Amino acid sequence: MKIGLVCPYDFVFPGGVSRHVTNLERHFTQMGHEVKVIAPASKRVNEFGDRFIRIGTPVAIPASDSIIRITISLHLAPTIKKMLAQEKFDLIHLHEPFMPMLCSAVLRFSDTVNVGTFHAAQGKPGYNWGRPISSWMLEYRRRHLHGHIAVSVPAMKYAQSYVPADYEIIPNGVDIHKFRPDTRPLEQYMDGKLNIVFLSRLEFRKGANYLLKAFLEIKRQMPNTRLLICGSGTALRKRYETWVRRNRLQDVIFTGMVSEQDIPRYYRTADIFCLPATGKESFGLILIEAMATGRPIVATNIPGYASVVTHGEEGLLVPPMTVKPLTDALLTLLNNKDLRDRMGQKGVITAQKYAWEGIANRVFNYYQKTIDKVHGKAG
Numbered sequence: 229m230k231i232g233l234v235c236p237y238d239f240v241f242p243g244g245v246s247r248h249v250t251n252l253e254r255h256f257t258q259m260g261h262e263v264k265v266i267a268p269a270s271k272r273v274n275e276f277g278d279r280f281i282r283i284g285t286p287v288a289i290p291a292s293d294s295i296i297r298i299t300i301s302l303h304l305a306p307t308i309k310k311m312l313a314q315e316k317f318d319l320i321h322l323h324e325p326f327m328p329m330l331c332s333a334v335l336r337f338s339d340t341v342n343v344g345t346f347h348a349a350q351g352k353p354g355y356n357w358g359r360p361i362s363s364w365m366l367e368y369r370r371r372h373l374h375g376h377i378a379v380s381v382p383a384m385k386y387a388q389s390y391v392p393a394d395y396e397i398i399p400n401g402v403d404i405h406k407f408r409p410d411t412r413p414l415e416q417y418m419d420g421k422l423n424i425v426f427l428s429r430l431e432f433r434k435g436a437n438y439l440l441k442a443f444l445e446i447k448r449q450m451p452n453t454r455l456l457i458c459g460s461g462t463a464l465r466k467r468y469e470t471w472v473r474r475n476r477l478q479d480v481i482f483t484g485m486v487s488e489q490d491i492p493r494y495y496r497t498a499d500i501f502c503l504p505a506t507g508k509e510s511f512g513l514i515l516i517e518a519m520a521t522g523r524p525i526v527a528t529n530i531p532g533y534a535s536v537v538t539h540g541e542e543g544l545l546v547p548p549m550t551v552k553p554l555t556d557a558l559l560t561l562l563n564n565k566d567l568r569d570r571m572g573q574k575g576v577i578t579a580q581k582y583a584w585e586g587i588a589n590r591v592f593n594y595y596q597k598t599i600d601k602v603h604g605k606a607g
Contacts, residue, residue: 230262232317236327238286238297239267255588268299341602343375346387349510375598382531383510400513401587409522413497421454425498430461435504442555460485495521502526506548512536519575524568526557542575
């Protein structure tokens with residue numbers, strides 16, 4: 229089968245959707261299919277060779293307490309039409325299919341079978357930009373989408389409010405060969421201190437400010453602890469660093485962006501992995517990655533995270549945007565190594581359910597079901 233995977237976001241900039249697409253491409257190629265990735269890119273993408281088709285130059289746009297990097301050019305139509313005519317895909321899989329401009333334009337001009345995966349739980353543009361002016365365009369493109377996948381129940385509920393349809397829930401996957409419990413930790417942090425690791429983009433919705441406030445109390449009670457804040461975000465990093473200095477808080481390390489090869493090592497360096505996001509998370513991919521390395525979790529009890537972490541099993545879930553419950557949960561695990569080990573072992577078992585081999589097969593089976601439906605072969 230010839231498959232086109234369309235990602236609306238800058239493929240150079242790391243993110244959950246681009247990683248999802250990358251893993252699908254790798255597994256489908258290994259299965260013997262011809263696969264092309266179509267995305268905007270801020271610079272050359274070498275990883276895929278001629279299997280990558282660059283369309284559009286992304287720009288950074290504030291959205292949903294975050295920054296998205298998409299192309300907003302109104303002049304993509306000729307390039308997209310030419311690409312579709314040349315490639316003649318059997319199926320096109322669009323990620324966030326109504327996201328302007330690339331995905332929505334590909335969907336508009338595609339004359340093959342189209343499947344969309346909806347990743348967002350709330351707040352992403354593409355559904356509600358320009359309403360009601362764009363409502364007729366949404367309805368037009370909705371009729372061109374033959375299959376609907378959501379990565380979680382929260383993502384499905386959000387998408388259904390704009391795009392009523394039957395959805396197949398197929399979660400994000402994790403590379404269990406990359407994220408392993410026998411990964412070597414980072415030696416410089418293995419000095420006897422207990423490490424709490426936060427790894428995500430530094431955005432308000434990721435909740436690092438609540439973690440810093442919690443660590444202020446933790447440090448008073450347990451001096452032999454360290455907090456590693458890992459992730460990109462220059463403006464917030466400066467604000468957080470200023471707060472740390474003003475409060476004379478020791479053993480807080482801001483690492484900046486972590487390379488792909490070092491991410492598993494940071495997870496494994498953690499005695500506890502903590503991600504206290506405030507909401508708007510459709511899935512807990514980062515949590516599953518940390519679980520796959522055998523690390524216990526402390527996270528917020530929001531739908532996207534609660535769909536992958538069971539409180540008291542792989543970790544502890546606390547109310548979002550609260551400091552004391554977060555502090556108490558972290559102290560509970562910091563003071564109980566047996567509990568940390570037990571939750572870490574449970575996390576490894578749970579993460580196996582999300583192995584990419586199985587997820588890719590489920591996606592491909594859905595492709596085949598959708599193709600059969602479109603061509604009248606389904607019963």
